[in-house]
Amino acid sequence: MTDIPAATAATSPGRGAKTEPEPRLFSGRNGLFAAMLAGGVVLHAINIFMGGTVMPSVVKDIGGLDAYAWATTLFVVASILAAAVTARVLRALGPRGAYLVAALAFGAGTLVASLAPSMTVLLVGRTIQGFGGGFLYALAYAVTRRVLPPALWGRAIGLISSTFGVATLIGPAVGGVFAQYHAWRAAFWSLLPFVVLFAIVAVTKLPGKAANEGSEIRIAWLQLALLAAAVLVVSAVSLTPDLLLNAAGLAIALLMTGWIGRIERRADARLLPKGAFSLASPLGATYLIIVLLMMAMQPDTFVPYLLQTLHGQSPLIAGYLAALIAIGWTVGTMASVRWRRGDGSGLILTGLFLVLGGIVLLTIFLPVQSDGALPVVIALCASLTLMGFGIGISWPSLVTRVYHYAPPDEQELASGGMTTVQLFASALGTAAAGMVANLAGFADPGGVTGASRAAIALAATSTIWPLLAIPLAIRMARASRREAGDMPREG
Template sequence: MQNNIENTASATIAVESAPARWGDLLSGRNGLYAFALAGGVTLHALNMYIATTVMPSVIADIGGLDFYAWTTTLFVVASILGAALTAKLLNGAGPRGAYIIATILFAAGTLICSIAINMPAMLAGRSIQGLGGGFLYALAYGLTRVVLPERLWGRAIALIAAMWGVATLIGPAVGGIFAEYGAWRAAFWSLLPFAGVFAILAFATLPRSSWDKNERSSVPLLQLALLTGAVLAVSAGSLSSDAWWKIAGLVAGLALIALIAAVETQAEARLLPRRSFNVATPLGALYLIIALLMLSMQPEIFVPYLLQHLHGQSPLWAGYLAALMAIGWTVASFLSSRWQEGSGNRLIIAGPVLALIGLALLAIFLPIDGAGDWLLLAPICLGLILIGFGIGLAWPSLVTRVYQNAPATEQDLAAGGMTTVQLFAIAFGTACAGMVANFAGIAEPGGMAGASNAALWLAVIFAVAPALGIAIAVKVARLTGKRG
């Protein structure tokens, strides 16, 4: 009898310690969990790219050109709020209820967008969409550790990250087809059946309650207000044609970030786990690397424009060449999940190194007037792939390390914090990219000279982010050396 118990225990330990395989994640109940979590992220990501593609058609139909940029700004701000409130939602509603509430919010916002007759209605719909989408994205990370064994976390995170690459390839094509036929409302409608399927799948598969009963879930109202103000300040400043307003928006955003860090040190209700703003701690360093990697990719928003004006590419080709960054991220995420066992620290260091090399290639070749010469386009494509590949290579190890270094009672807060940091870095970086491009002359004097100067300075300025990321990654390797 004792031998049977020991054999059973040994078999269990062997299964738990066995190398993770994709078949373990994608089969049985684990497969249902993975499909539900990845599906929610896909829904959120597809919506982002579809909406961006059809928005010119929306403006042509219902007006509101002055508020064009705010359809993205409010969406991102609401997504940040959703990510920050995920711990509260998960604690109060449980995994099943949280996922269903998030999907209903997303579907409601999508419905409002599809029937909007003016820009205020569209902005309201986009805000609700963003809130639901932020929940879906953060819940995917938060529920990974709840419903899956730890040895599958890396694979699951790689699958979630890969959904962004899939959405980058599919979203613009879907949105473009609807826009071409003047059916932008149908582009939003098309997401609703998928939302319904994922809601049903969540109800049928996810557990009603979580084993995390000691999770903190107080709402950090002050920090959320400051965070929202920081994003809006930078976004509003970047939209102004006055350079001083741009600078004022940037300074205000940085000041509010510093204020958030000060408030977090004393607050009971927090956005991030304790000491997350302290770079001397593993958790603080990990969050900073995530932010720096997100900043590294923000010149991407100008790549289609620059490829058209400097390298003679059509809008379709320019869009898909820009998607090479997302493809690199997707491929590397899958490879990294296989390599991270025993090599996590090396992958975290290699990520920003590759991103820096990619931005260096863009700085050298993107500003040149190539007129369609593929001898110049080839290194540009390689640079874009390397930036995405570097981020994807480090991503599963970074997210897993966040779980491992967060306090046991703040795991949901840590998961939601990853999305909060990621989305905030994207919003901040996008605003800064616009500021750099305008300062470099992309609009004034404009033309080939302005585009070339903007291409150079975008790559050079944003190369600072992965350069700092390398130094922080080395620090993380020292702080978490025992973890491989």
């Protein structure tokens, strides 16, 4: 199935025997493939951070403040759908064709967004972008197994994961510089030469379809359609100030999610492993904690706008301050490797309390119009970093629990399900944040008054998610102590 032969083991160390050199990630064809895999993720991730930074400038130019959250929601929903069909596209077209499709979709969406005369057209572009970006992100993990020897898989995945840290530095800079000079369209244009170069390298260097691709992969189309519909219903009702309609939209979304759970129990093609939709199952409780954590992060979508409107920050600085959550997440993840003991229950609980503390700080300082007062800005930096750090130190232990509790024959489904759950929670959280912001007056009356009201509502409602997750984490910690050593231990 692989197009590049795996590294062979060293021969017996007898006289005259030749030892096969250890493969290197950054040399020869391996280096080219590693750069391709990481490069696709960088394009996707830079676009995420850049898009968040330029959105305040976008709405000032073409309007659509009430649809502010839709730019992120549609992007993420499209990414979910793309990630779900990636395996089938890869099997049908091979790495070369799959990456070409991903690059073309990403480039087309970027071009449409850059030329958008209205928010509606921009949302179309962001949706196409999200579809291409979702392909790029999922392909990086799927193609690693095909083009690199097994000895390098771990290092390649580490490289791919670390690219989000790089994007945290580059994305706000790209978006902020162009927004600073009122040229947000150029921020999108600036990505196009890299997309073209990426497509050329993919076509000329990546392997094509293998002769025997194995059996056809089944896709849970009905569950995916319901999942996307649940998010879009919440986003749609967020455009109206009618509280009753908003409540009805949330209820419909919850019913759709419950329907997905019922379908998953008897479906042949499933999104998640068995037990994922049952709170009585440790796996279901773990997935729910992940969903609640991701929901708590999503008001970050509005932070660049609120920092510019209420705290007098430039687009560039606001973009970097908003990226502190991602930076804190990265640092927290690295720290968790050193600090983890036992099954990681302590880190999960600590992380949840840190996230809650960061949100409380945000609730106190974000709504206050400070015009850049240094103490307030420092407090905001601390709150955003604390939120990211909290989720970072808990994340590896949560992922480990998913793999531990998933049935042995569904490990691959558990791995793919992590991406599905994470992206779904991000999209739903962003849609819910858009609903809360608009109900609070983000678009009407808008301006400083609307921004202040929205900031209060967003930060205050975000405390709900970690408060719901903490009792679940305590229950899981007690259950794991009763297991007395079932979980893999690190020390």
